[in-house]
Amino acid sequence: MIIIKRLYPYKDLLFVSIWREFGVRYRNSVLGILWAIVQPLSLMILFTFIFTYVMKVKTGGYPKPVFFYSALLPWIFFSSALNTAISSLSGSQGLITKIYFPREVLPISGVCVAFIDLLIASSFYIVLLLYYNIDLNLTIIWIIPIFILLFLYTLSVSLIFSSLNVYYKDVSLLTGFLLRLLFFGSPILYSIDSLSIKLKLILFLNPLTFIIENTRRVILEGRSVVIWQFLLATVLVLILFHFAYKLFIKIERNFADVI
Amino acid sequence: MSSEPVIKLSNISKKYILKGYKSRTLREDIESIFSRKYKPDLSKNEFWALKDINISINKSESVGLYGPNGSGKTTIIKLISGVTLPTLGEITINGTIAPLISVGAGFHPELTGRENIYTNGTILGMSIKYLKSVEDDIINFSGLDKKFINMPVKQYSSGMNARLGFSVAVHSNADIFLLDEIISVGDEEFKNKCTEKVKSLMNMNKTFLIVTHNHELLKTMTNRIIYIKNGSIEDNL
Numbered sequence: 001m002i003i004i005k006r007l008y009p010y011k012d013l014l015f016v017s018i019w020r021e022f023g024v025r026y027r028n029s030v031l032g033i034l035w036a037i038v039q040p041l042s043l044m045i046l047f048t049f050i051f052t053y054v055m056k057v058k059t060g061g062y063p064k065p066v067f068f069y070s071a072l073l074p075w076i077f078f079s080s081a082l083n084t085a086i087s088s089l090s091g092s093q094g095l096i097t098k099i100y101f102p103r104e105v106l107p108i109s110g111v112c113v114a115f116i117d118l119l120i121a122s123s124f125y126i127v128l129l130l131y132y133n134i135d136l137n138l139t140i141i142w143i144i145p146i147f148i149l150l151f152l153y154t155l156s157v158s159l160i161f162s163s164l165n166v167y168y169k170d171v172s173l174l175t176g177f178l179l180r181l182l183f184f185g186s187p188i189l190y191s192i193d194s195l196s197i198k199l200k201l202i203l204f205l206n207p208l209t210f211i212i213e214n215t216r217r218v219i220l221e222g223r224s225v226v227i228w229q230f231l232l233a234t235v236l237v238l239i240l241f242h243f244a245y246k247l248f249i250k251i252e253r254n255f256a257d258v259i
Numbered sequence: 260m261s262s263e264p265v266i267k268l269s270n271i272s273k274k275y276i277l278k279g280y281k282s283r284t285l286r287e288d289i290e291s292i293f294s295r296k297y298k299p300d301l302s303k304n305e306f307w308a309l310k311d312i313n314i315s316i317n318k319s320e321s322v323g324l325y326g327p328n329g330s331g332k333t334t335i336i337k338l339i340s341g342v343t344l345p346t347l348g349e350i351t352i353n354g355t356i357a358p359l360i361s362v363g364a365g366f367h368p369e370l371t372g373r374e375n376i377y378t379n380g381t382i383l384g385m386s387i388k389y390l391k392s393v394e395d396d397i398i399n400f401s402g403l404d405k406k407f408i409n410m411p412v413k414q415y416s417s418g419m420n421a422r423l424g425f426s427v428a429v430h431s432n433a434d435i436f437l438l439d440e441i442i443s444v445g446d447e448e449f450k451n452k453c454t455e456k457v458k459s460l461m462n463m464n465k466t467f468l469i470v471t472h473n474h475e476l477l478k479t480m481t482n483r484i485i486y487i488k489n490g491s492i493e494d495n496l
Contacts, residue, residue: 013381020378024369095365099358099382100341256343257275 003245006102013101017109021084022116036117037124039080040072047189060191062220063132066125070219071188071212073121074147078154078208079179081114085158086165086172093259103252104245107162111155118147135222142218142225149230150211153237156244163248166259187212207237263353265435265466266316266339271348273309273334273490308334309490312348318434321467323477326487332470335487336439339468354434354466357383359425368413372403372423375412379427393430400456401426402449422449429456436460439470454480 007014026032048064051057059067085107089096092106129136165171186208192200203209210233214225309331316322324332337343338350340358365382366375376397380390390397398408401422412420429436438457457480461467471477477484486494 010381010384012385012387016377016381016387020367020370020374023374024367027369095382096342097337098342099365101382101384253344256337 002249003104006249007105007108010102010105014105014108017105018112018116021109021113025113033120036120040069040076040121041124043072043076044068051189057190060193060216060220062134062216066128066132066134066220067191067216068188069125069128070216071186073118073125074150074208074211074215075183075186075188076121077114077118077150078157079183080117081111081154082158082161082175082179084110084114085162086175087162089162089166089255090169090172090259096259097256103163103255104159104248107158108155110162111151111158114154115151129219134220136219137222139218139222139224143215145230146211146214146218146225149207149234149237152241153207153211156237156241159244159248163251163255166255167251182206182208185209191216207233263318264315264351265318265353266314266468267351268312268314268335268338269349269351271309271312271314271335271338271345271350272307273331273338273343274305274346275308277304277306307490309338309345312490312492314485314492316466316468318354318466319461319464320483321461321469321481323481323484324468324470324487325472325474325477325484326493330487331490332487333439334490336437336468336470339435340437352435355384355432356435356437357428357431357433358437359383359428359431359439366412366420366424369411371410372408372412372415372419373398375423376427379424380430383428383431384433385431389432397423397426397430400430400452402452418446418449425449425453429453429460433465435466435468437468440472 026035029035031038044065047068051059051064088106088110089103096103161171161175185203185206187203192203192209192213195203210229214230217223218225312331312335314322314335324335326332334343336358338345339352340356342358365379367378370378373394376394377387377390380397381387398405401419403419403423407415407419412423415423436457454476457467461480467481469477469481483495485492
């Protein structure tokens with residue numbers, strides 16, 4: 001794999017950049033890493049309030065807090081990783097024009113830092129599951145491959161968007177807008193269960209639909225992921241990653257000249 | 260001492276696009292991603308920063324680059340360090356490079372001096388293990404008081420910043436050192452210390468390429484000086 005060939009000699013740089021980004025993010029803040037929980041928690045409370053008192057919506061028989069939190073975990077990871085990654089290259093002009101290192105180190109660190117946040121926020125998820133007495137069984141292990149798939153998908157999108165943002169500043173403007181659309185295009189506030197097959201297929205064009213639906217499935221419903229669906233999703237994400245990385249390497253060589 | 264060149268630039272030309280122009284359309288950009296075709300002629304908003312440069316530097320040589328501002332010295336350094344790629348020609352490098360182009364590149368203002376040794380050092384290609392082994396040397400060489408090293412560098416003076424940055428850079432274990440205008444950091448005393456350090460590295464068979472506007476310094480520190488003007492080599496002494 002080309003990524004290993006390129007990054008292995010720079011593994012220490014990658015490690016230090018992740019550590020640096022993570023350390024800097026919460027340094028001098030009172031709440032520290034608790035901030036990783038504050039965002040999904042506050043949105044979860046807001047949604048629970050709205051959909052309990054303002055608009056009465058059924059959430060498949062599950063307590064609303066766990067229903068929303070299950071979806072907010074992958075969603076917040078995706079959106080914050082993408083936001084961090086997009087500015088990672090264009091914000092490092094000083095480095096990029098002066099020293100060579102594989103440029104993907106910067107967006108990858110951004111995604112990794114968001115992933116650490118995801119793991120921290122997941123700890124609170126366990127508290128919620130215990131509090132609401134959700135019956136957990138072994139299918140919970142599926143969350144590991146699901147999160148790996150989520151990581152890979154997010155990384156692919158981040159590589160494409162961050163590198164294009166060096167050339168066109170429109171990308172960062174577009175992203176804010178795209179993320180807002182995608183928020184409603186992903187099954188965060190709703191579940192796709194009751195939708196027609198046609199609508200389901202359209203929503204599944206967004207890989208986050210697969211990830212969010214299956215996060216609920218393996219944890220709340222205690223059912224396994226359908227193997228062929230998971231394999232198909234994995235293959236598609238791997239193909240996306242392959243092309244995203246290829247594009248990145250292709251245009252990386254001109255970063256210093258155009259940034 | 261081997262006579263194999265460690266840095267070899269053959270017929271290097273580098274074309275730049277003048278900033279400020281919207282030079283190409285999105286469609287052309289997308290096309291150029293998928294094709295490798297090369298147009299030798301200049302468009303109206305392009306210029307040659309370097310034209311047909313040939314440089315060969317042998318192991319443990321110390322070479323100076325001298326020329327007026329905008330003559331292409333820094334572009335040569337950037338090409339050798341791989342930051343940018345030549346439009347035409349070929350570059351061969353044998354060995355690892357420490358590009359001491361700007362001291363303290365990658366320093367994060369919120370991190371302490373000690374932490375920045377690691378962020379800056381790994382950017383320059385050093386491993387964490389190696390940095391641990393030279394951490395004390397780096398701090399000693401920088402001359403920073405022990406009480407400052409655990410302070411965030413945003414509280415450092417620009418001189419302290421430069422000293423720490425330079426100190427990290429010269430402790431690199433690379434074979435080739437590229438120095439672009441960085442010997443002149445710090446006060447007189449530190450400058451002399453830097454010159455001494457560079458000289459001692461030269462005695463360790465390291466290869467040096469030095470850019471500075473201080474001609475006297477170049478004369479004392481290098482074996483030969485390449486004179487550059489308007490993107491071409493004028494003289495190679």
